[in-house]
Amino acid sequence: MQKSLHIDPNKCTGCLQCEMACSFENYGVFNISKSRIKVFDFEHAGRKVPYTCTQCAEAWCMAACPVDAIRIDAATGAKVVHAYTCVGCKVCTIACPFGTINYVADSGKVQKCDLCGGDPACATACPTGAITYVDADWTGLDKMRQWAGKTDTQPRASAA
Amino acid sequence: MGWTRKILRVDLSNGTCKSEPLNMEWAQQYLGQRGLATKYFVEEVDPKVDPLAPANKLIMATGPLTGTPASTGGRYSVITKGALTGAIACSNSGGYFGAELKFAGWDMVIFEGKSAKPVYLSIEDDKVELRDAAHLWGKTVWQTEEIIKKSHQDPQVRVCSIGRAGENGVMYACIVNDLHRAAGRSGVGTVMGSKNLKAVAVRGTKGAGAIKNPKAFMQAAAAAKKVLVDNAVTGQGLPTFGTQVLMNVINEMGALPTRNHRDVQFESARKISAEAMAEKRPTDGKSHLVTNAACFGCTIACGRISKIDETHFSVVNKPQYWGASGGLEYEAAWALGAANGVGDLEALQYANLICNEDGFDPITFGATVAAAMELYDLGILSKEQIGLEAPFGSAQALVALAEMLVKGEGFGKDLALGSARMCAKYGRPELSMGVKQQEFPAYDSRGIQGMGLAYATSNRGACHLRGYTVASEVLGIPVKTDPLVTEGKADLVKAFQDATSVFDSAGVCVFTTFAWSLADLQPQLDAACDGDWTMEKLTLVGERIWNMERLFNNAAGFTAKDDDLPPRLKTEPAKTGPAKGLVNGIDKMRPEYYKARGWNPEGVPSKETRARLGL
Numbered sequence: 074m075q076k077s078l079h080i081d082p083n084k085c086t087g088c089l090q091c092e093m094a095c096s097f098e099n100y101g102v103f104n105i106s107k108s109r110i111k112v113f114d115f116e117h118a119g120r121k122v123p124y125t126c127t128q129c130a131e132a133w134c135m136a137a138c139p140v141d142a143i144r145i146d147a148a149t150g151a152k153v154v155h156a157y158t159c160v161g162c163k164v165c166t167i168a169c170p171f172g173t174i175n176y177v178a179d180s181g182k183v184q185k186c187d188l189c190g191g192d193p194a195c196a197t198a199c200p201t202g203a204i205t206y207v208d209a210d211w212t213g214l215d216k217m218r219q220w221a222g223k224t225d226t227q228p229r230a231s232a233a
Numbered sequence: 234m235g236w237t238r239k240i241l242r243v244d245l246s247n248g249t250c251k252s253e254p255l256n257m258e259w260a261q262q263y264l265g266q267r268g269l270a271t272k273y274f275v276e277e278v279d280p281k282v283d284p285l286a287p288a289n290k291l292i293m294a295t296g297p298l299t300g301t302p303a304s305t306g307g308r309y310s311v312i313t314k315g316a317l318t319g320a321i322a323c324s325n326s327g328g329y330f331g332a333e334l335k336f337a338g339w340d341m342v343i344f345e346g347k348s349a350k351p352v353y354l355s356i357e358d359d360k361v362e363l364r365d366a367a368h369l370w371g372k373t374v375w376q377t378e379e380i381i382k383k384s385h386q387d388p389q390v391r392v393c394s395i396g397r398a399g400e401n402g403v404m405y406a407c408i409v410n411d412l413h414r415a416a417g418r419s420g421v422g423t424v425m426g427s428k429n430l431k432a433v434a435v436r437g438t439k440g441a442g443a444i445k446n447p448k449a450f451m452q453a454a455a456a457a458k459k460v461l462v463d464n465a466v467t468g469q470g471l472p473t474f475g476t477q478v479l480m481n482v483i484n485e486m487g488a489l490p491t492r493n494h495r496d497v498q499f500e501s502a503r504k505i506s507a508e509a510m511a512e513k514r515p516t517d518g519k520s521h522l523v524t525n526a527a528c529f530g531c532t533i534a535c536g537r538i539s540k541i542d543e544t545h546f547s548v549v550n551k552p553q554y555w556g557a558s559g560g561l562e563y564e565a566a567w568a569l570g571a572a573n574g575v576g577d578l579e580a581l582q583y584a585n586l587i588c589n590e591d592g593f594d595p596i597t598f599g600a601t602v603a604a605a606m607e608l609y610d611l612g613i614l615s616k617e618q619i620g621l622e623a624p625f626g627s628a629q630a631l632v633a634l635a636e637m638l639v640k641g642e643g644f645g646k647d648l649a650l651g652s653a654r655m656c657a658k659y660g661r662p663e664l665s666m667g668v669k670q671q672e673f674p675a676y677d678s679r680g681i682q683g684m685g686l687a688y689a690t691s692n693r694g695a696c697h698l699r700g701y702t703v704a705s706e707v708l709g710i711p712v713k714t715d716p717l718v719t720e721g722k723a724d725l726v727k728a729f730q731d732a733t734s735v736f737d738s739a740g741v742c743v744f745t746t747f748a749w750s751l752a753d754l755q756p757q758l759d760a761a762c763d764g765d766w767t768m769e770k771l772t773l774v775g776e777r778i779w780n781m782e783r784l785f786n787n788a789a790g791f792t793a794k795d796d797d798l799p800p801r802l803k804t805e806p807a808k809t810g811p812a813k814g815l816v817n818g819i820d821k822m823r824p825e826y827y828k829a830r831g832w833n834p835e836g837v838p839s840k841e842t843r844a845r846l847g848l
Contacts, residue, residue: 086527086536093302096440097302103300103442103444118556119524119526198302
């Protein structure tokens with residue numbers, strides 16, 4: 074079964090535990106500037122939105138890489154940057170439509186979410202369930218269920 | 234570790250910034266943040282200093298858990314001699330600024346002297362410089378953050394700043410970070426303004442990596458987070474209702490100070506409560522509350538994000554206030570509302586937004602308006618003097634007075650003094666409801682007796698965050714005590730004060746203490762910090778910090794007579810509710826407390842006590 078990160082911004086409080094968990098998992102430090110998942114704050118709307126790579130099936134970053142440094146992890150389906158092959162040309166950052174693969178000046182390489190090998194630290198760290206790791210075929214199931222609950226074929230009865 | 238082991242010393246008079254190693258011997262004795270910064274402060278500053286003189290210093294300090302995944306580990310504190318109180322001041326704030334300062338590699342920043350012209354401090358990891366702030370002076374907190382983020386071309390820079398209140402010498406100005414989190418009390422922003430320091434902008438990319446035992450730390454942090462989730466207050470009450478969960482509870486207890494403490498119950502409490510914030514408004518069909526929000530690292534998320542009613546008289550044609558923003562929290566809702574008898578939720582939120590936008594403490598401001606309304610009610614202040622009619626309950630007056638304060642016009646100049654100085658100016662000092670010139674927060678000590686002692690003996694003037702015996706007397710945490718009696722409160726207040734000193738020095742939020750005891754914090758500190766951090770050591774650290782602050786205040790001229798409540802709370806019994814007929818028993822509790830503390834009858838720590846604590 075392939076699994077996928079599923080993000081529900083309505084549940085995000087902006088605590089950034091996911092960013093700390095990501096940097097700790099990948100770099101052994103608590104340093105949100107190194108996190109591959111970012112929480113964006115839309116203050117005036119009162120919304121906080123976690124955002125990271127969604128592991129496109131047709132991954133443009135992978136297609137764009139001239140040295141084949143981005144490869145599929147067979148176990149998780151994640152598109153993984155192989156740092157020793159990456160030459161830091163940044164073409165993938167241009168190709169990615171979502172901006173979720175990023176250049177890191179310190180290392181001279183790009184970085185992106187690799188699903189932590191199948192146990193994403195961000196999802197484990199999220200205290201509110203805004204980030205979950207679910208069956209990829211059912212990423213919309215919760216939302217579907219919510220709408221199903223609102224579908225009322227008997228106008229007078231309450232949709233419990 | 235836990236600490237970055239580096240402090241930044243900024244000499245505003247000479248315009249220099251230099252890095253110094255952190256005194257690790259002191260770190261073992263005072264932990265961090267509140268305790269450690271206060272140690273630096275008392276070693277370097279004359280207790281008699283005028284708070285607004287260049288010789289006063291101002292320290293922004295993180296704790297060892299700031300910037301770590303410990304729940305709520307994003308706090309920082311501002312330590313100085315308070316403009317409002319003349320006592321040691323320590324104001325704590327959440328948001329994201331504190332963690333960013335840690336990520337930049339600094340445990341604390343010490344500001345000394347006074348700049349000849351407005352400046353702000355820019356920190357990008359090790360690159361630190363004072364920059365001209367002429368273009369920021371006169372700007373609000375919100376404008377300042379926006380301008381700095383734009384000019385630094387970095388949306389992730391974190392900013393703390395003063396608004397026009399801090400520039401204009403309002404005695405209770407805050408330092409606001411991340412738009413609506415504030416180091417709020419005692420006039421720490423006034424001190425910052427007196428130094429011509431407008432803001433601190435910080436960007437940190439180093440992270441908080443110096444954890445002694447990362448594996449043990451992650452386990453301890455996870456276990457402690459579980460305690461927060463499983464607790465009814467931190468797991469459900471605070472995320473759902475915020476601190477506003479208290480409004481109806483405290484009102485029912487007859488401990489909601491109303492109309493400058495004339496009453497202890499507010500007939501419109503429900504209209505300004507958490508429940509009211511969640512209800513749909515008749516005007517636009519939307520609820521006031523938009524969502525809850527967390528500060529950095531917080532797994533409680535008590536913060537309120539609200540949208541004001543665009544049709545309310547206070548914000549007609551003012552779209553800058555229509556977006557989602559912080560508030561209302563319980564203390565602000567009480568101070569701007571019940572304290573003045575104002576039951577208009579939207580008016581309270583408007584006044585709250587003004588407090589955030591221009592950086593002044595809603596507790597002291599609200600309580601000062603309450604005192605002004607009483608002076609008006611007694612005929613001591615006239616409509617002409619105030620500039621408008623200001624009876625208790627007038628939302629129009631509240632809104633107008635907030636605007637007058639920001640502009641520094643007319644009666645706003647009197648309001649800027651705080652209630653103690655304002656009431657003294659009009660010959661009625663006893664009408665100021667506070668201790669050490671700082672106003673009470675939202676708990677009437679006739680209905681919650683222990684809070685009277687906590688207020689009277691708080692080292693920064695009247696405050697709920699130095700010894701929150703409400704937890705025990707109202708909520709039964711850690712054990713239920715009778716709020717209507719004085720028996721046992723001396724020991725209770727001491728225990729809360731000492732434990733809180735540790736939490737405030739660790740980098741975490743005091744709200745964790747609804748669920749955590751020191752025993753939940755200890756394993757996190759022990760895994761993160763160099764040295765053995767046992768319960769015994771932490772207990773002693775807490776008591777040491779409290780006594781150090783006390784000794785500073787004693788040297789600044791405070792005596793036992795300053796550990797007292799206004800006559801109203803000692804002579805005018807509560808009129809209604811469970812505490813009907815009661816006054817506060819401070820005169821009975823005070824000597825018991827001094828004894829429990831090992832202080833002499835004048836309220837000075839004895840030689841034996843000082844020796845025991847290494848002071």
